[in-house]
Amino acid sequence: MIYFDNAATTLIKPDTVKQAVQDAMERFGNPGRSFHAPSMAAARAVYAAREELARLVGLDDPLNVSFTSSATESLNLVTDAILDEGDYILTAAASHNSVLRPLYRKKCVVTAAESQDELISLLNSGPKAVIISHGSNVTGDLDDVTILYKACRERGIILVLDAAQTLGGFPVTADMADTICFTGHKSLFGPQGTGGIMMTRRPEIPLKVHKTGGTGSLSFEKLQHDRMPELFEAGTLNSHGLNGLAAGASFVRELGVDTIHKREMALTDIFIEGVKDLPGVMIYGDFDRISQKYAARLPIVSINIADMDSGELAENLWNDYNIAVRPGIHCAPLIHKTLGTESRGTARFSFSWFNTEDEILAGVEAIRAYALREQERHGG
């Protein structure tokens, strides 16, 4: 099997991650709930995970890392913490539903910009916050968040970054946004069910607590306090998973994010070069804007072939070649309006550190076979 669905979740994990989860399941009590050895072992591991994540982005205080079950939960919690019903919010058309749906649920007035230039020009229209996905999970296009954040800071606008597709595989630093929401199971190679929120600069507005319950703190008080990291962490944390996440983040840090990105983009370039001139193959994304070939991109390539449905292409790849890709809309509805792919979606190839050049070339050959078959079928 060749696995090219790493933007959904990385399938191949470092052995240290699996060992860390196993070890945690044998030793951990409930983190932060008691003083005894099993509880403290879990609590210390959770703190070590906070340290690992903070170190990865250059965040000073590990207590500004809260853990959640996913980037989606993080974005829901942050939306509820900082926004009020009816707030005017800017986002990007490339944003994932984990960004968009919490805003719609909150009855925010949402404008989705189709480019970074448009987004920056809209900052003068008075939004309370900008909440965007860092990089498109459909095209792999990546905007320069540093420029955007500077423009937000100048206007007192909060920037919330959904780093689900970037943290671990592309440089993400604490000076890129006020709040960074992340997942553990993609480029950080952690287990599913792990994610978090980093508050890099606490907004000068009250943070409202929406997820409440036991925190091991201030038990007699009816309302939960808004201190980080407990602000977003009511209930028992997934310390088993977080021990694995810490091992994944450590794996990434030791290799170096730049090293990982460089290798993943080298694989991506081979794939793009192999398929871009094949008859009937369409690749979606803004390739002209990037001066250094495809360097400032994510290792994600969405394609279609002739008039094939993306689901048909993905199913054929799986049945004929045992190649796993994701077809459809990828939970990012707005960008498909821009791409003109609302009716059939795209077949998304997404690569990981653990993919090989031989696998990429096998993928290219499979696409070549379908492209030539479709060309013949259409009388070309």
Add this chain to the structure above:
Amino acid sequence: MEANTYILTFPGTGSSIKAEALLTAAGVIPGVMPLPGAIRAGCGIALRVLADKLGAARAVLEDGGIETVVYRKESTVNEYILVI
């Protein structure tokens, strides 16, 4: 508990665990204990240090930005004295 032991309390679970990590890294190895019922603090986990380590512990926690409130136990009764 020894009379020359001091109890460090914290506003939240995250800060108590961070405090333990910082103190351990600095060589001030604290004991971990449940917060005595007679003390009100945010976190149910407290740390104990011997008197001769209290100054060093406070310095480490201050450097690390950790809020702490310190108590000393009166010898035999369940009474804790707030240490300024």
